[in-house]
Amino acid sequence: MSTLGLICTMLTPENMALKSAAEASGASLKIIRDEQQAYLLAGDSIFNGLNVALARSSSFTRSVYLSKLAEEAGVPVINTSHAQSLCGDKALTSAFLMKKGISTPKVLLAFSPASALQAIESIGYPAIIKPPVGSWGRMVCKVNDRHAAEAVVSLKDSLGHYTDKVYYVQEYVDKPQRDIRVFVVGDEVAFSIYRKISESSSTSFITNLNHGGTAEPFELTPEMKELVSKTVSALGAGIYGIDLIEYPDGRLGVLEVNHAPEFSKSAGPNTPRVAEKIVQFALAQARQ
Incomplete structure (x- = not known):
């Protein structure tokens, strides 16, 4: 019988579903709460006896560190620390996608207020400024003109975290009030949805479900499936939330790849089935 490690910060709805799926599979489960020990x-020794681990920490930093420690102890981790490092930092994600020839919005990276403003002017208005590391659409800003750009850059420069001194400037894509979330388990699509901007949302472009966006089941087109397949092939099989964006001219691009995607809101009543797929995939990677 395999022992599955669940590395997490708290028992979120997703982690509770994974716990239930692991118990139903007959596998032994060991929950590792990332904040509760040194x-x-x-x-x-905390990694002793594990055959495989799922990395589900709420913190990108903790997730990468603990995954690397587990891997050094010989435990396969899903996703790998390498894949997490690529996906958890938007700048590295964009650079990786571009290197692999995968369509993605244009990005410029800057490290000072002056060069950030130059980058925004080069990208053109409107432009998007977002933190390289973050989730839930937090601190994602659309700047429509020079005055807005100066205000956002000045605010970021006044903040204390080192990532606030990294200016990730992305072209704005005038999408059709939605984007597409594709949830991948292994190398297969578990489900896909439109994430639509809520009519009551205070923003006009963020689709994140935690910002009031709504989920609607959606069947991928062959072109979308091909783009997802190319992305997963480049990263390696794993658990991903791949966000696709539709350009006004009909082209498709990969906006982001999430390495520990939430799924209870987007999968709804299918959450237990998705959790079962994840556990089955994890156990198939277990060391003997």
């Missing part, structure tokens, strides 16, 4: 940098 960890040896080599040979920590």
Whole structure:
């Protein structure tokens, strides 16, 4: 019988569903709460006996560190620390997608207020400024003119975190009031949805479900499936939330790839089935 590790910060609805799916599979489950202890940098006994682990920490930093420690202990982790590092930092994600020839919006990276304003002017208005590391659409700003750009850049420059000194400037895509979330397990699509901007939302472009966006089941077109397949092939099989964006001229692009995607709101009543797929995929990767 395999032992599955669940590395998490708290028992979210997704992690509760994964816990139930693991118990139903007959596997032994060990929950590792990332904040509840200190960890040896080599040979920590907490990873002893694990055959495979799922990385579901709420924190990108904690997730990468603990995944790397588990891997050094010989435990396969889903997703790998390498895939997490690529997906958890939007700048690295964009650079990776561009290198692999995968369509994605244009991005410029800057490290000072002056060069950030130059980047925004180069991209053209409107432009998007977002933190390279973050989730739930937090601190994502659309700047429509120079005055807005100066205000946002000045605010970011006054903040204390080192990532606030990294200016990720992305072209604005005038999408049709929605984007597409594709949830991948292994190398297969588990489900796909439109994420639509809520009519009551205070924003005019953020589709995130935690910002009031709404989910609607959607069947991918062959072109979308091909783009998703190309992205997963480049990253390696795993658990991903791939966000696709539709350009006004009909082209498609990959906006982001999430390495520990939430799924209870988007999958709805199918949440247990998705959790079962994840657990089955994880156990198939278990070391013997």
